[in-house]
Amino acid sequence: MAFQIEYWHWVVFGMLLILAELVLPSFTVFWFGLGAFLLAVLMWLQPDLSLSLQLVAWAVSSSLFALGWFKLVRPLMVDRTKAGIAREAVLGETGQVIQVPQPPRRGQMRFATPVLGDDEWEFICDEPVELGDRLMIVEISGNTLIVKKRG
Template sequence: MEFQIEYWHWVVFGMLLILAELVVPSFTIFWFGLGALLMALLVWLLPELTLNLQLVLWAIGSGLFALAWFRLLRPMMRDRTKAGISREAVLGETGQVIEAPQAERRGRVRFTTPVLGDDEWEFICEQPVEVGDRVVITEISGNTLIVRKR
């Protein structure tokens, strides 16, 4: 009696690999599990595939999934918030005044990409600024930005 790998073997193997990603959070095992699920589909459509060809196709498919992740998808998902980055990284960022400072309150500035986790900040500026003016971060003082007019 010869052992024949069925499509559901690949489904189970793929699911086990995907579940293993929960234990080993490297986000690489996932792609091998996805390759196994792809092989399940191929074996279901073409049941006459030999085991050797199945293994080669699984390796190629898994490699292509991993390559697509690391080369194409992952770079597009970069975190641009600059949260958790040192203050030197945000010095020089430019924003737009949305509330001009008054005698009793500070002004508010908005940034196109979040700075230190937020896109709006209170600010202090030595020069007079009005709504719509562009300002540049020169220093951080607690929860307030010190800016200069651009």
């Protein structure tokens, strides 16, 4: 009696690989589990595939899933907001005045890309500013930016 791999073997193997991802911090084993699920569907549709063809199909599909993740999807998910970055990383960022300071109220400026999690900030500037002026961050004081006119 010869052992034959059935579609549900690939389902169980895929589940084990995806569960292994819980203890491995790489997020790569998941794609091999997904490849096993795809092969389970293929085996369900075509149950007489040879073992060598099954292994090749699993390796190719898993590699394509992983490649697709790392080359296509993951780059789209990069956080470009500078949130959580050290204060020094935002020094030199420029924004535009959207509200001129009028004592006792501080001015407001807006950034194209959020700075430290927000795209609008109160600011203090030693020079007079007008609506639409471009300002550069030179220091951060609590919830207020210290800025100067961009030269």
